[in-house]
Amino acid sequence: MFAEQGFHHATISQVAKEAGVADGTIYLYFKNKADILSHFFSYKTRLVFDRFRGAVDEAENAEDKLRNLIRRHLLEFQRDRNMAVVFQREALLARYVNEEYVKEITKMYLDILEEIIRLGQAEGTIRTGMPSGLVKRYILGAVNEVINTWVVTGGKHDLVEMADPLVALYFEGIGSR
């Protein structure tokens, strides 16, 4: 696949070759490379977000919901390293060129986090009075960084086992108080 050189640098011919079809066949279904990426994103996103939603809904309280979300997030990327490479690299590029679907994905994720934070605040397990936008970036940033490191280092270590210590860090921070 494109894990090494990146889909970003692949030609339509290389894409066709990987898919085992003629170049012309690709153009029957897709306008261009950006169109392929866009369809891949929306297909994968729907699939993965349904699983995120399911994992969050299975838990009763905010901490368990966040743990389920992070576990599922890491699991989906670990399962499919090609998806991880495409999402982590292409998504970042696309964000800067204002691709609407990537903004939507980010918003969907931040909305789930918002929901969990509010539940935790209602339960009394999550502090109130924190800047909500920043808290969501703090959570998303760390999980993204963990996945990026995993992609860059060749995907060798177990990603899912990072979930529990990460959620502990989110809740307890690094302070000894």
Added chain:
Amino acid sequence: MFAEQGFHHATISQVAKEAGVADGTIYLYFKNKADILSHFFSYKTRLVFDRFRGAVDEAENAEDKLRNLIRRHLLEFQRDRNMAVVFQREALLARYVNEEYVKEITKMYLDILEEIIRLGQAEGTIRTGMPSGLVKRYILGAVNEVINTWVVTGGKHDLVEMADPLVALYFEGIGSR
């Protein structure tokens, strides 16, 4: 500058035009576009890391050192939005193509964090027994995410004022315990 379309997509002619020199002049100093990026990175990196080091050294304890580092980090990017765009976008791309200088920058940053964490553990202000690699990713990830959001949303809000609430989150987490 290249903030909108990205240096990544610019031609050497566009680079020369921005610099107000002839195309040929660029080639007197640089082999190609990657070479320009590489020189820009090492120049900016040395400059910025000297300031990071200075900011960290000015403080006495781990929490103040981390706060100074994050403030300075956000300040340097806020001051120079073009640098922020190049670092946040090109660095991420480069990481995946194994550019050594970006790995070095990341390592330098993680080493400063390591030093602060050890000091805090020696002081008793930072918990021990946490997975150190993960803690560093947790800190770097959140600050990166905050800068990315700022770049993507057009750099309108004040970035530096995020430093103190972010350091509070690192230390205290989101939990109410």
